[in-house]
Amino acid sequence: xxxxxxxxxxxxxxxxxxxxxxxxxxxxxxxxxxxxxxxxxxxxxxxxxxxxxxxxxxxxxxxxxxxxxxxxxxxxxxxxxxxxxxxxxxxxxxxxxxxxxxxxxxxxxxxxxxxxxxxxxxxxxxxxxxxxxxxxxxxxxxxxxxxxxxxxxxxxxxxxxxxxxxxxxxxxxxxxxxxxxxxxxxxxxxxxxxxxxxxxxxxxxxxxxxxxxxxxxxxxxxxxxxxxxxxxxxxxxxxxxxxxxxxxxxxxxxxxxxxxxxxxxxxxxxxxxxxxxxxxxxxxxxxxxxxxxxxxxxxxxxxxxxxxxxxxxxxxxxxxxxxxxxxxxxxxxxxxxxxxxxxxxxxxxxxxxxxxxxxxxxxxxxxxxxxxxxxxxxxxxxxxxxxxxxxxxxxxxxxxxxxxxxxxxxxxxxxxxxxxxxxxxxxxxx
Amino acid sequence: xxxxxxxxxxxxxxxxxxxxxxxxxxxxxxxxxxxxxxxxxxxxxxxxxxxxxxxxxxxxxxxxxxxxxxxxxxxxxxxxxxxxxxxxxxxxxxxxxxxxxxxxxxxxxxxxxxxxxxxxxxxxxxxxxxxxxxxxxxxxxxxxxxxxxxxxxxxxxxxxxxxxxxxxxxxxxxxxxxxxxxxxxxxxxxxxxxxxxxxxxxxxxxxxxxxxxxxxxxxxxxxxxxxxxxxxxxxxxxxxxxxxxxxxxxxxxxxxxxxxxxxxxxxxxxxxxxxxxxxxxxxxxxxxxxxxxxxxxxxxxxxxxxxxxxxxxxxxxxxxxxxxxxxxxxxxxxxxxxxxxxxxxxxxxxxxxxxxxxxxxxxxxxxxxxxxxxxxxxxxxxxxxxxxxxxxxxxxxxxxxxxxxxxxxxxxxxxxxxxxxxxxxxxxxxxxxxxxxxxxxxxxxxxxxxxxxxxxxxxxxxxxxxxxxxxxxxxxxxxxxxxxxxxxxxxxxxxxxx
Numbered sequence: 001x002x003x004x005x006x007x008x009x010x011x012x013x014x015x016x017x018x019x020x021x022x023x024x025x026x027x028x029x030x031x032x033x034x035x036x037x038x039x040x041x042x043x044x045x046x047x048x049x050x051x052x053x054x055x056x057x058x059x060x061x062x063x064x065x066x067x068x069x070x071x072x073x074x075x076x077x078x079x080x081x082x083x084x085x086x087x088x089x090x091x092x093x094x095x096x097x098x099x100x101x102x103x104x105x106x107x108x109x110x111x112x113x114x115x116x117x118x119x120x121x122x123x124x125x126x127x128x129x130x131x132x133x134x135x136x137x138x139x140x141x142x143x144x145x146x147x148x149x150x151x152x153x154x155x156x157x158x159x160x161x162x163x164x165x166x167x168x169x170x171x172x173x174x175x176x177x178x179x180x181x182x183x184x185x186x187x188x189x190x191x192x193x194x195x196x197x198x199x200x201x202x203x204x205x206x207x208x209x210x211x212x213x214x215x216x217x218x219x220x221x222x223x224x225x226x227x228x229x230x231x232x233x234x235x236x237x238x239x240x241x242x243x244x245x246x247x248x249x250x251x252x253x254x255x256x257x258x259x260x261x262x263x264x265x266x267x268x269x270x271x272x273x274x275x276x277x278x279x280x281x282x283x284x285x286x287x288x289x290x291x292x293x294x295x296x297x298x299x300x301x302x303x304x305x306x307x308x309x310x311x312x313x314x315x316x317x318x319x320x321x322x323x324x325x326x327x328x329x330x331x332x333x334x335x336x337x338x339x340x341x342x343x344x345x346x347x348x349x350x351x352x353x354x355x356x357x358x359x360x361x362x363x364x365x366x367x368x369x370x371x372x373x374x375x376x377x378x379x380x381x382x383x384x385x386x387x388x389x390x391x392x393x394x395x396x397x398x399x400x401x402x403x404x405x406x407x408x409x410x411x412x413x414x415x416x417x418x419x420x421x422x423x424x425x426x427x428x429x430x
Numbered sequence: 431x432x433x434x435x436x437x438x439x440x441x442x443x444x445x446x447x448x449x450x451x452x453x454x455x456x457x458x459x460x461x462x463x464x465x466x467x468x469x470x471x472x473x474x475x476x477x478x479x480x481x482x483x484x485x486x487x488x489x490x491x492x493x494x495x496x497x498x499x500x501x502x503x504x505x506x507x508x509x510x511x512x513x514x515x516x517x518x519x520x521x522x523x524x525x526x527x528x529x530x531x532x533x534x535x536x537x538x539x540x541x542x543x544x545x546x547x548x549x550x551x552x553x554x555x556x557x558x559x560x561x562x563x564x565x566x567x568x569x570x571x572x573x574x575x576x577x578x579x580x581x582x583x584x585x586x587x588x589x590x591x592x593x594x595x596x597x598x599x600x601x602x603x604x605x606x607x608x609x610x611x612x613x614x615x616x617x618x619x620x621x622x623x624x625x626x627x628x629x630x631x632x633x634x635x636x637x638x639x640x641x642x643x644x645x646x647x648x649x650x651x652x653x654x655x656x657x658x659x660x661x662x663x664x665x666x667x668x669x670x671x672x673x674x675x676x677x678x679x680x681x682x683x684x685x686x687x688x689x690x691x692x693x694x695x696x697x698x699x700x701x702x703x704x705x706x707x708x709x710x711x712x713x714x715x716x717x718x719x720x721x722x723x724x725x726x727x728x729x730x731x732x733x734x735x736x737x738x739x740x741x742x743x744x745x746x747x748x749x750x751x752x753x754x755x756x757x758x759x760x761x762x763x764x765x766x767x768x769x770x771x772x773x774x775x776x777x778x779x780x781x782x783x784x785x786x787x788x789x790x791x792x793x794x795x796x797x798x799x800x801x802x803x804x805x806x807x808x809x810x811x812x813x814x815x816x817x818x819x820x821x822x823x824x825x826x827x828x829x830x831x832x833x834x835x836x837x838x839x840x841x842x843x844x845x846x847x848x849x850x851x852x853x854x855x856x857x858x859x860x861x862x863x864x865x866x867x868x869x870x871x872x873x874x875x876x877x878x879x880x881x882x883x884x885x886x887x888x889x890x891x892x893x894x895x896x897x898x899x900x901x902x903x904x905x906x907x908x909x910x911x912x913x914x915x916x917x918x919x920x921x922x923x924x925x926x927x928x
Contacts, residue, residue: 127740156906156919157922266883
C-alpha cells in the first residue's frame with residue numbers, strides 16, 4: 001500500500017535527476033520536514049540512468065563513476081532521510097501561489113500545496129526542426145539522447161550506419177557506444193570551427209576509435225522517404241553558408257543529432273517565472289530563487305551544465321534556500337538587497353543573475369559562466385564593479401564547451417555590498 | 431472481405447473519406463482504398479488547416495461554388511463527427527498604407543460571391559491581435575472562415591464510414607481499371623490493385639495528387655495534369671507565441687500568401703510558400719523555402735524569432751489545369767467534379783487543391799447527387815448512424831474532468847508525450863479504434879503526440895513499447911509510417927548479419 005499523500009508539503013521538488021535529488025536532500029537536512037519529489041519516469045535518477053558511461057563524480061567523490069552509480073549515491077540518501085517520492089507522475093501545472101496539479105497512472109490525479117517548490121525538470125535536446133535541417137522526414141533521424149535510451153536502457157540498436165551531427169558530449173559518447181555495439185559511425189560533423197563538447201570526450205570517444213570529426217561541416221540534406229538512405233554533408237563558411245563543391249554523399253541509415261540542449265521551462269512559464277533569453281532558464285538569485293517568491297530552480301533547468309557534479313552542487317544550494325523559505329527564514333526577493341551580475345568581455349552569460357551580499361556571511365557564492373568563443377591561452381576570470389576589481393582567478397584556457405566558475409567568498413563581502421554590479425570578464429593573461 | 435461492391439472510392443484523403451461517409455448512409459456496398467498505411471496521408475495531411483470563407487475564389491467556378499456550400503456544412507459535420515472546428519473568422523491584413531486599397535477589391539469580390547466581409551481599421555486589428563505588425567493599416571475580416579484539424583476530420587469521417595459498413599483497405603494501390611469489354615473500354619466494372627482485383631458498378635476517383643493518372647487510365651481528359659505545388663510550413667511553440675487569429679497577407683496574383691494562423695491544437699502555424707515541382711512524393715523542406723516562409727511570417731508578426739520554431743514540414747497541393755466553364759474570365763485551375771460521358775461507371779474528381787478542404791463536404795454531397803442523377807437508386811439505411819463519438823483528449827479536459835477520467839481508467843493518468851500532454855489511455859484507444867492506428871505517425875495524427883517542442887524525442891521509445899505490447903509485436907517491427915520505416919534495427923549484443 002502506498003502511504004497516503006498529504007495535501008501540503010514544505011518543499012516539493014519537481015524532477016529527480018541530480019539537481020532534484022540534491023535539492024530534496026539539502027531541503028530535508030536544512031530542517032524541512034515534509035519534502036516530496038515528483039518524478040515523471042518510473043525510477044528516480046533522471047537522465048543519469050541512461051548514462052552508463054563513466055565520467056561522473058570526479059569533483060565530489062574523487063571517483064570516476066558511471067551515471068547510475070552516481071545517482072544511486074543520492075537515491076540512497078533520499079531513502080535514508082525518509083523523503084517522500086512520487087514516481088510515474090507528471091506535473092501538469094504550477095501556479096504562482098505554489099499549487100501543483102499532477103497526474104499518474106498509479107498516483108491518480110493530484111492537487112498539492114507547497115510552501116516552496118524547486119524546479120528541477122532538466123533539459124531537452126534540440127531537434128532537427130530547431131536547426132532547420134532540409135529534406136523529408138523519414139525514420140532514422142533521432143536525437144542522441146533518444147538513441148542512448150534505446151541502446152543503454154532498452155537494448156535496441158536504432159540503426160547500423162550513422163552520421164552524427166554536432167560535437168556535443170552525448171553525441172560523442174554515443175559514437176563510441178554505437179561502435180562498441182557493432183554499428184559504424186561514418187562521421188561526426190560540427191558546424192562550428194571548434195568542438196562544442198568536452199575535449200576529454202573527443203579524445204576518449206572519437207580519437208581512440210578512429211571516428212572522423214569534421215569541423216565547419218553540417219548536414220545539407222537528409223535523403224530517404226521511409227528510412228534515412230544517405231546524408232548529404234557540406235562544408236560551411238564563417239556565415240554558415242554551404243560552400244559550393246564541398247558536398248559529399250554519405251550512405252547511412254541513421255542521423256543522430258547532438259546539437260544542443262534547452263532547459264525545460266514550460267512549467268516554469270505557467271507559474272509566471274521569468275526567463276533569461278540567453279540561458280533559456282529562470283533568472284535566479286544566488287540561492288536559486290526565481291522572480292516568483294518561493295519557487296526555486298536547480299540544475300539544467302537554470303542553464304545547461306557540462307558536469308553533473310556542478311548540477312548536484314547547485315541543487316544543494318537551491319534545496320537549502322527552499323527549506324529556509326518554507327520555514328520563513330528568508331525574506332522574499334525585493335525585500336533583500338541584491339547586486340546584479342553582468343556579462344563582460346568574452347562572456348556569454350553569468351548565473352546567478354543576482355547576488356545577495358548577506359549570503360556571503362553564510363557561504364561562498366559560485367558565479368558560473370560561459371565564454372563566447374575559445375581562448376586557447378592562459379586567461380584571467382575577473383569580477384569587476386566599474387573600475388574596482390573584486391576578485392580574479394587564473395585558468396589555462398577558456399572554451400565555450402566548458403563552464404567556468406569563480407567563487408565570491410566571505411572576504412569579498414564588503415566589496416560586493418558596495419557594488420552596483422558584478423561584471424564578469426575573461427581576458428588573456430597577456 | 432468480398433471483392434464485389436457497388437462503389438469503390440480511390441483515395442482516403444478528406445474528399446474520399448467524406449464521400450465514403452456520405453455514401454455510407456445508403457444501402458450500398460462500398461470499398462474505400464488507400465495506397466498509404468493510413469488515411470489523410472497525402473495532400474490532406476499537410477496544409478493550412480483552414481476553412482475558407484470563399485471571398486477570393488473566381489466567381490462562377492466550381493471552386494467558388496463548393497467553397498461557399500462546403501463552408502456552411504462544417505458546423506454540422508464537426509458536431510456529428512466530433513472533431514475540432516472553430517469558426518473564428520479570418521483576416522487579410524494590409525501592412526502599410528500602400529496595401530490598404532487592395533482590401534477594397536477583396537471586399538467587393540466577397541460581396542459579389544455573397545460572402546460576408548467587413549473592413550476594419552489598423553487600430554482594431556492591432557487590438558484583436560496584439561503581436562501584429564505595428565504598421566498594419568487595416569484588415570478584411572471574414573467571419574465565416576475558421577480553423578479545423580484536417581487529420582481529425584478525415585479520420586473521423588473514415589471511422590464513421592467504417593462504422594456504417596464501408597470496407598477500408600489501406601496499403602492498397604490502384605493499378606488499372608477492369609472493363610466489361612477490354613477492347614471497347616466503355617464500361618468500367620472494377621479495378622486492379624496491388625492487393626488484387628475488386629469489382630464495382632461505380633468507381634470514384636478521389637486520388638488527389640494522382641487523380642490525373644487514374645483518369646488517364648480510363649481514357650478521360652488526357653490533357654489534364656496535376657502539378658504538385660509544394661508548401662513549406664513552420665509550427666511555432668504556443669508557450670512562446672500567442673496567435674489568436676487566422677492572418678493572411680494581402681494576396682498576390684499566384685498565391686494567398688504566407689499566413690500566420692492559430693490552430694485547433696494550439697501551436698501556431700506559418701506558411702506556406704508555393705513551389706511547383708515534378709515529384710509527387712517530394713515533401714522535402716528546403717533552405718530557400720524555409721527562408722521564404724520565415725520572411726513572410728515576419729511581415730505579419732515581426733517579433734517572431736527562430737527560437738519559437740518547434741517543427742518544419744511540407745505538404746503538396748494537387749494543382750490541376752481544368753478550365754472553368756462557368757467563369758466570366760479565363761480560368762484554368764478549377765475543380766473537376768463530373769461523371770464523364772466517354773466511359774460508364776466513373777465519378778471523376780480532380781484538381782482538388784485549396785479550397786479543397788473547405789469544399790470537401792460539398793464535393794462529397796455532389797458525388798451523391800451525380801450518382802442519383804445517373805439513375806443510382808439511393809435507399810437510406812435505417813441503421814445509419816451519423817455520429818462518430820470522439821475519444822477523450824486529456825489535455826482538453828478541465829481539472830475535474832481529468833480527475834474523473836484518471837479515476838475511471840488509470841492509463842489516462844500516465845502522460846507519454848510531455849509537450850502535448852498525451853496520455854497512454856489516448857494512445858491505447860487510438861490503437862484499438864475502428865481504424866486501428868498501428869504506426870507511430872498514425873498515433874501522432876490521432877493524438878497530436880510528438881508534434882510539440884521535443885518532436886517526439888521523449889515519447890518515441892515509449893510509443894514503440896506500447897504499440898508492440900498492444901499489437902503483440904516485437905518492437906523491431908514497429909514503424910513510423912509503414913514497412914521500410916522501422917525505428918530499430920536489432921537488439922544490442924546481437925551479431926549484425928551483413
